[in-house]
Amino acid sequence: xxxxxxxxxxxxxxxxxxxxxxxxxxxxxxxxxxxxxxxxxxxxxxxxxxxxxxxxxxxxxxxxxxxxxxxxxxxxxxxxxxxxxxxxxxxxxxxxxxxxxxxxxxxxxxxxxxxxxxxxxxxxxxxxxxxxxxxxxxxxxxxxxxxxxxxxxxxxxxxxxxxxxxxxxxxxxxxxxxxxxxxxxxxxxxxxxxxxxxxxxxxxxxxxxxxxxxxxxxxxxxxxxxxxxxxxxxxxxxxxxxxxxxxxxxxxxxxxxxxxxxxxxxxxxxxxxxxxxxxxxxxxxxxxxxxxxxxxxxxxxxxxxxxxxxxxxxxxxxxxxxxxxxxxxxxxxxxxxxxxxxxxxxxxxxxxxxxxxxxxxxxxxxxxxxxxxxxxxxxxxxxxxxxxxxxxxxxxxxxxxxxxxxxxxxxxxxxxxxxxxxxxxxxxxxxxxxxxxxxxxxxxxxxxxxxxxxxxxxxxxxxxxxxxxxxxxxxxxxxxxxxxxxxxxxxxxxxxxxxxxxxxxxxxxxxxxxxxxxxxxxxxxxxxxxxx
Amino acid sequence: xxxxxxxxxxxxxxxxxxxxxxxxxxxxxxxxxxxxxxxxxxxxxxxxxxxxxxxxxxxxxxxxxxxxxxxxxxxxxxxxxxxxxxxxxxxxxxxxxxxxxxxxxxxxxxx
Ligand SMILES: [Cu+2]
Numbered sequence: 253x254x255x256x257x258x259x260x261x262x263x264x265x266x267x268x269x270x271x272x273x274x275x276x277x278x279x280x281x282x283x284x285x286x287x288x289x290x291x292x293x294x295x296x297x298x299x300x301x302x303x304x305x306x307x308x309x310x311x312x313x314x315x316x317x318x319x320x321x322x323x324x325x326x327x328x329x330x331x332x333x334x335x336x337x338x339x340x341x342x343x344x345x346x347x348x349x350x351x352x353x354x355x356x357x358x359x360x361x362x363x364x365x366x367x368x369x370x371x372x373x374x375x376x377x378x379x380x381x382x383x384x385x386x387x388x389x390x391x392x393x394x395x396x397x398x399x400x401x402x403x404x405x406x407x408x409x410x411x412x413x414x415x416x417x418x419x420x421x422x423x424x425x426x427x428x429x430x431x432x433x434x435x436x437x438x439x440x441x442x443x444x445x446x447x448x449x450x451x452x453x454x455x456x457x458x459x460x461x462x463x464x465x466x467x468x469x470x471x472x473x474x475x476x477x478x479x480x481x482x483x484x485x486x487x488x489x490x491x492x493x494x495x496x497x498x499x500x501x502x503x504x505x506x507x508x509x510x511x512x513x514x515x516x517x518x519x520x521x522x523x524x525x526x527x528x529x530x531x532x533x534x535x536x537x538x539x540x541x542x543x544x545x546x547x548x549x550x551x552x553x554x555x556x557x558x559x560x561x562x563x564x565x566x567x568x569x570x571x572x573x574x575x576x577x578x579x580x581x582x583x584x585x586x587x588x589x590x591x592x593x594x595x596x597x598x599x600x601x602x603x604x605x606x607x608x609x610x611x612x613x614x615x616x617x618x619x620x621x622x623x624x625x626x627x628x629x630x631x632x633x634x635x636x637x638x639x640x641x642x643x644x645x646x647x648x649x650x651x652x653x654x655x656x657x658x659x660x661x662x663x664x665x666x667x668x669x670x671x672x673x674x675x676x677x678x679x680x681x682x683x684x685x686x687x688x689x690x691x692x693x694x695x696x697x698x699x700x701x702x703x704x705x706x707x708x709x710x711x712x713x714x715x716x717x718x719x720x721x722x723x724x725x726x727x728x729x730x731x732x733x734x735x736x737x738x739x740x741x742x743x744x745x746x747x748x749x750x751x752x753x754x755x756x757x758x759x760x761x762x763x764x765x766x767x768x769x770x771x772x773x774x775x776x777x778x779x780x781x782x783x784x
Numbered sequence: 785x786x787x788x789x790x791x792x793x794x795x796x797x798x799x800x801x802x803x804x805x806x807x808x809x810x811x812x813x814x815x816x817x818x819x820x821x822x823x824x825x826x827x828x829x830x831x832x833x834x835x836x837x838x839x840x841x842x843x844x845x846x847x848x849x850x851x852x853x854x855x856x857x858x859x860x861x862x863x864x865x866x867x868x869x870x871x872x873x874x875x876x877x878x879x880x881x882x883x884x885x886x887x888x889x890x891x892x893x894x895x
Pocket of ligand 1: 504505508551552554555
């Protein structure tokens with residue numbers, strides 16, 4: 253409602269109306285919103301599958317779901333979450349929205365490529381959904397050979413094709429970011445003045461552009477092997493099934509960093525803002541992002557210690573895996589040092605940042621356990637692994653994403669979220685998450701293997717804990733979806749800078765106008781020029 | 785900016801070279817040179833790839849940043865081959881007994 257005589261301010265949301273203006277938009281901010289809708293949809297799909305198999309695991313027998321349905325459920329969960337939520341979400345939603353704003357540009361370098369990437373992403377998603385509707389897949393999200401190429405009689409090709417196609421969307425976004433960050437920085441915005449969020453996305457884009465083609469080709473080879481028996485993976489035809497694991501993990505280990513580096517970028521922004529303090533060791537954080545991007549490509553064999561990979565190769569990969577922990581630890585210590593003597597306020601985004609620090613540390617440290625040749629013999633393919641990577645991916649990426657989404661929500665929508673509800677949800681998510689996954693560490697340690705619908709009776713109590721935790725976690729995720737939607741209509745109006753944060757994105761109105769800046773900003777100060 | 789830099793004539797020359805190298809590949813396939821077989825085939829293939837990248841893809845006339853990114857792709861390939869071969873080469877080496885094979889004393893008697 254406008255009072256008579258006032259003119260409604262033009263922004264990217266009310267700049268144009270109608271569904272067509274959204275579907276054909278070239279505005280990076282609108283495309284970010286389109287991506288927000290798509291990835292949230294796949295998060296719900298993956299979550300629904302998780303609800304089903306967690307319920308199945310309440311009892312030792314396979315009663316709610318038959319074993320093969322159970323296998324399809326965890327495959328849907330993995331495929332939807334990894335390829336269509338964890339990998340794309342922070343870059344395509346927050347990165348897309350914020351990178352041009354943070355570097356003082358009017359848009360990404362290639363707006364049409366940006367829109368195309370959203371369509372390609374949805375095409376990939378559609379193919380995967382067709383695979384699910386057409387009978388499902390039971391290979392797990394990893395599509396391991398020889399099962400996927402020779403024995404599985406489910407919709408392997410459709411689903412794999414979905415992952416293949418969505419990979420191109422990733423590459424398009426990554427390429428766009430690299431070109432944009434190289435060529436479109438505002439005057440005075442030198443490389444070492446860039447916000448760490450932008451650096452993190454730069455490192456991520458490098459991994460995407462260099463790694464994704466490898467998994468794409470590998471997936472195509474699986475499809476070709478299945479259709480025409482070309483003999484890449486089948487030993488009877490001179491192939492090697494373990495070659496698939498090499499090629500798959502060459503991308504899929506770095507893919508973890510595609511998820512976690514942008515999350516680390518978000519956390520850097522949150523911690524400096526809510527500690528009101530300059531980040532400690534800016535250049536070290538930048539260097540560790542680039543270090544992770546490179547070292548991340550050298551460790552993939554730690555997924556293959558018990559796969560008949562030569563143990564000498566295992567030895568090399570184990571040592572390299574210990575190395576990759578160093579840059580992550582550097583970041584962790586820098587964040588802690590930033591907090592030291594800061595003036596900390598506990599608003600919702602900061603709660604998520606704290607959640608990230610604790611949970612990602614547990615996830616990372618248990619990764620060291622698994623990178624150990626000897627210990628991994630015991631823990632491989634148990635619930636210990638499941639708990640480990642959920643601490644990394646959910647405790648890391650999802651925590652940071654929710655923190656970032658709350659932090660920039662007023663910028664994106666022009667409305668404040670309800671702080672009380674948001675804090676409550678953050679706490680519920682933290683509690684629910686630990687309730688779900690801590691018992692799984694114990695289950696794995698006790699020897700419960702992953703990916704089975706039934707299990708021995710002695711594991712039941714911990715599985716009940718885990719399922720109970722998952723139901724708490726589920727509500728924790730539901731609340732933000734409800735109150736954030738509510739805030740679109742009823743939330744208090746946000747000014748341009750509700751958190752009194754530094755950075756170019758906070759100098760423009762909320763929501764920003766279509767071309768972001770009326771005048772190209774000139775940058776004269778370092779990033780994070782906070783008072784302390 | 786790079787479009788005007790390459791003359792049509794140069795394109796034809798590169799194309800002719802590529803065709804000549806293809807013919808060479810076919811000829812080499814019929815001559816058995818023992819251990820040199822793979823090296824020569826790979827050498828010709830790499831030369832061809834290099835010509836395509838430098839001239840057809842205009843990398844030769846582009847900025848150092850482009851050079852860095854193109855090389856990064858090759859570094860990735862090298863990493864993949866080296867660490868991957870790390871497994872394939874050492875698989876046949878004498879491995880210490882795997883924990884999954886039962887010690888001889890525990891094996892059931894064969895008679
Ligand atoms: Cu890994």
